[in-house]
Amino acid sequence: MIQTRPFLQKSKFAHRTAIVRALKGLEDLIGLSVVDYLMGEKGWKFSTPEEQPGSIPDDINNAQYIRELYFKANPNYEGRFTVPVLWDKKTQTIVNNESSEIIRIFNDVFDDFTPATKGKTYYPEHLRAQIDEINEWIYDTVNNGVYKCGFATTQEAYNRHIEPLFKSLDRLEEILSKHEFLVGDTFTEADIRLWTTIVRFDPVYHTHFKTNKKTIEHDYPNILRWARQIYQFPKIADTVNMHHIKHHYFESHKQINPTGIVPINDGPDLAHPIIKHKNA
Numbered sequence: 588m589i590q591t592r593p594f595l596q597k598s599k600f601a602h603r604t605a606i607v608r609a610l611k612g613l614e615d616l617i618g619l620s621v622v623d624y625l626m627g628e629k630g631w632k633f634s635t636p637e638e639q640p641g642s643i644p645d646d647i648n649n650a651q652y653i654r655e656l657y658f659k660a661n662p663n664y665e666g667r668f669t670v671p672v673l674w675d676k677k678t679q680t681i682v683n684n685e686s687s688e689i690i691r692i693f694n695d696v697f698d699d700f701t702p703a704t705k706g707k708t709y710y711p712e713h714l715r716a717q718i719d720e721i722n723e724w725i726y727d728t729v730n731n732g733v734y735k736c737g738f739a740t741t742q743e744a745y746n747r748h749i750e751p752l753f754k755s756l757d758r759l760e761e762i763l764s765k766h767e768f769l770v771g772d773t774f775t776e777a778d779i780r781l782w783t784t785i786v787r788f789d790p791v792y793h794t795h796f797k798t799n800k801k802t803i804e805h806d807y808p809n810i811l812r813w814a815r816q817i818y819q820f821p822k823i824a825d826t827v828n829m830h831h832i833k834h835h836y837f838e839s840h841k842q843i844n845p846t847g848i849v850p851i852n853d854g855p856d857l858a859h860p861i862i863k864h865k866n867a
């Protein structure tokens with residue numbers, strides 16, 4: 588069980604799992620590979636750090652592409668070749684490729700091997716109903732909402748998805764004006780799941796996915812305070828590589844951005860000192 592290795596990249600879904608891996612202190616138990624930010628015809632590719640700084644190759648299977656792992660796990664595989672992938676070195680197969688499940692595995696399965704973080708949970712029993720409820724509408728309208736706007740191929744589809752996205756951001760702003768975190772004043776997986784989308788919002792989605800009604804930096808002071816607060820937790824900043832994030836989206840989605848030009852804005856300075864919420 589402990590010989591596992593997730594393959595990650597700078598996708599917001601994979602990023603969630605990197606955060607929980609760090610917060611739960613699993614670095615020595617669970618290895619990490621980071622794919623090349625450029626997703627080409629064959630999908631996610633492994634590169635060496637010399638080829639692309641920030642990349643970590645697959646030194647277990649020596650795979651060149653993520654797809655090879657899917658076929659190694661199942662030669663008849665017919666689905667998408669997505670990240671994250673949680674790979675079991677021992678049984679040589681994919682244990683899981685769903686970020687929301689991987690973060691729960693990391694949250695509690697390895698506790699006996701990590702005394703320093705044993706019992707630390709981002710999905711506490713007494714808050715589960717609230718976490719599940721908030722995850723649901725955030726996933727639909729925000730995490731996935733930005734994609735629905737960005738990949739819309741008709742004006743009608745874009746119009747249909749843009750309003751629920753900003754309605755949810757307004758609702759999140761309201762929640763965070765009253766509380767330190769999304770579920771009261773406890774930092775939970777709901778915050779982690781949303782945070783990786785918010786970090787990408789101004790530098791990527793606002794331009795690339797045309798979600799430009801408002802920005803986090805100028806229109807959502809409480810979301811910005813919350814985003815900075817989490818960024819400033821120990822180990823979190825190291826999970827963010829804004830160069831990879833921006834170059835991934837703007838260079839990989841040629842149907843949206845045929846020139847591959849990467850715009851200049853890196854989003855708000857998340858390291859900027861914050862005034863904590865009054866309940867903190």
Ligand SMILES: N[C@@H](CCC(=O)N[C@@H](CS)C(=O)NCC(=O)O)C(=O)O
Nearest residue numbers: 598600667668669670671684685686
């Ligand atoms: N349900 C998956 C979704 C993962 C997912 O869609 N990953 C994207 C990156 S943002 C991907 O790898 N896409 C590659 C493809 O669809 O070919 C999760 O949350 O883990």
